[in-house]
Amino acid sequence: MATNKRGVSGWLNPVHLNIERWAYVFQRVTGLAVLAYVVGHIGDTSFFVGGPFGEGPSASSWSLDLGVTENILGHFVLVMVVLVVVYHGINGMRLILAEYGVIFEKPARPEYPYKAKSLRTIQRHLIWVAIIGAILAALYSGGILFG
Amino acid sequence: MRESTMMQLQYVTAVLAIGLVTVHLLMQGVLVPYGEAVSFQQVLSVYRNAVDGALLEILLIVILAHGFNGLRIILLEWRQGAGWTKGVNWVILLVALAMIAYGTRTVILAATGQVS
Numbered sequence: 001m002a003t004n005k006r007g008v009s010g011w012l013n014p015v016h017l018n019i020e021r022w023a024y025v026f027q028r029v030t031g032l033a034v035l036a037y038v039v040g041h042i043g044d045t046s047f048f049v050g051g052p053f054g055e056g057p058s059a060s061s062w063s064l065d066l067g068v069t070e071n072i073l074g075h076f077v078l079v080m081v082v083l084v085v086v087y088h089g090i091n092g093m094r095l096i097l098a099e100y101g102v103i104f105e106k107p108a109r110p111e112y113p114y115k116a117k118s119l120r121t122i123q124r125h126l127i128w129v130a131i132i133g134a135i136l137a138a139l140y141s142g143g144i145l146f147g
Numbered sequence: 148m149r150e151s152t153m154m155q156l157q158y159v160t161a162v163l164a165i166g167l168v169t170v171h172l173l174m175q176g177v178l179v180p181y182g183e184a185v186s187f188q189q190v191l192s193v194y195r196n197a198v199d200g201a202l203l204e205i206l207l208i209v210i211l212a213h214g215f216n217g218l219r220i221i222l223l224e225w226r227q228g229a230g231w232t233k234g235v236n237w238v239i240l241l242v243a244l245a246m247i248a249y250g251t252r253t254v255i256l257a258a259t260g261q262v263s
Contacts, residue, residue: 028221035214042207042250048190049256052249056260057194059187066185082172089165096158144176 023127027091030084037081044069075145083138090130098123153216160213167206194257207250215243 047065050058068074097103103123107116148156174193175184183189193199219239223232 028217031214031217032221035218038210038214039246042246042253046249046253048187048194049253049260050263054256054260056256057187057191057262059263062187062190070185085168085172089168092161093165096161099158141176144181 019124019127023091023094023130027088027095030088033084034081034088037077078145079138079142082141083134086137087130087134090133091127094123094126094130097126153220157213157216157220160209160216163209164206164213167202167209170202171206191257191262194254200254200258204251204254207254208247211243211246211250215239215246 044065046052046054047061048058049056050061054061094103103121103126105121175181179189194203216239219235222235222239
């Protein structure tokens with residue numbers, strides 16, 4: 001019986017590092033990164049109403065907040081957020097389609113060269129769509145923020 | 148809730164999040180120029196528009212449900228045990244609800260509060 005004693009550190013196990021495996025590691029790492037950003041973003045946007053103790057929309061509180069986030073470092077973080085969000089979204093759609101069997105072929109008897117037939121479908125290309133889509137979106141947002 | 152139900156929740160919130168996040172990102176620099184999108188007047192008009200404000204509130208709930216359920220799944224994969232599972236489930240639920248409450252407060256105050 002298979003065991004899973006390594007837990008999370010097993011994600012980075014360098015054995016069997018095929019592209020599906022990397023896609024899985026990146027899905028989790030980008031998910032955690034996006035969650036960290038979202039929690040920070042909810043805190044940051046609350047300064048539109050004056051922060052935790054504010055009572056309504058405050059132009060002075062908001063300009064104070066923009067002073068913290070609207071700079072080169074802040075814009076660099078936003079470009080990185082676009083990169084990981086777009087990857088997570090496109091790869092996530094692939095995972096949902098795969099979960100419901102939409103993009104898998106039926107399993108077949110193994111034949112030389114013994115590559116899993118069920119994996120030789122559009123789903124492998126979708127990983128590259130996610131990677132390239134994320135890079136293009138990051139470049140586009142970089143053009144907006146730094147252009 | 149059964150884990151299979153929680154996983155279906157993860158997929159439903161994922162599909163919703165793709166649509167909502169796409170709109171949210173397009174509003175910040177593509178459909179609305181970036182500098183204008185973060186200006187006080189524009190942000191205020193978004194919060195004071197019933198549809199846009201409601202979309203922000205739905206986005207808040209969907210993204211936090213998806214994100215914290217995802218974190219929960221990772222934590223339960225990291226370690227196993229009845230106490231750990233129970234503790235993670237409760238802490239994640241409470242933190243997620245607290246974040247939803249805090250974000251909802253921003254939406255309500257932005258939509259109805261006195262502008263200063």
